[in-house]
Amino acid sequence: MTFNSFASATIVPVNIEINKGNKIATMTVQNNDYAPKKFQLILLKRTYKDGIEEYKETKDLVATPVTFTLHDGKIQLIRVALKNTQNYSTKAKDYRIFIKELPRRVKLENSVASTVDLVVQHSIPITISG
Template identity: 30%
Template structure:
């Protein structure tokens, strides 16, 4: 496993990261974000079992949409993943191949998530307690024929509960991976900053509550700086 491996100690995990290797319990998946294109309609990923016991893993492809800032998942037949179910021996590796059954959208990116779900064995007769199956999700993106440049529109919004939030609307044809965002005054003094690690789908908007209490008065202009998967971006935003 690489030095960039990310570890998760919970018994139930649904994880996705920009780089490195994601780990849930004793399982790891590499790579952790998949992209299908017209030139590469099939991709492969490696699932590794670092544990001392064999495990049965089932693959569950889902569509991934966003509505009002909420991620929605539904079972889909758009993706084919083989083998759909397999046994990982202790310290073993399984190569899974993933392909698209349908044609890509010529204008907009398609988004999916491939879940790897552990099928727990029957408990022994003397077992007392609850066993939770491991579950790990891998984002899958299908690029359009003519990808566009990143186009994010930023603003500050006041929610119904009077709390302030940063809003990003994606006007591009590809998802935007927002890794961190910060606000500063004109003199460079920091107002707030936070790690986000969220995806904003094409044509969608997401909001994040502002972490920090030293907000200037309404009508003040702040400088917003964001780190994204495709580079650094900045914009002037007004406090509502």
């Protein structure tokens, strides 16, 4: 049994490279659960300061759609692109796209919960190179 067997979503590919020959990258997210799921995309630039990994908001990249709902078994295409093509350089730049599963709103009968839903945030590396 693979790790994806336990996952509520399958994401392909698991890393992205954007360069002059590949200006727009695509990836897919598939809902493996029985219920609809909402997702949100968050783009961050990854840097290191004193050997510690840091993430900062960035406007260098754009991803679409920013939020989406997937019904069971459905697939969503995501596009990621560099906003300013002058940002291509010989030194690679590292970013991350976080695909964040948003919690479901469930109406509870008599205010009693019988299950716990886990939400997952996937972190996919994005490399920008010349």
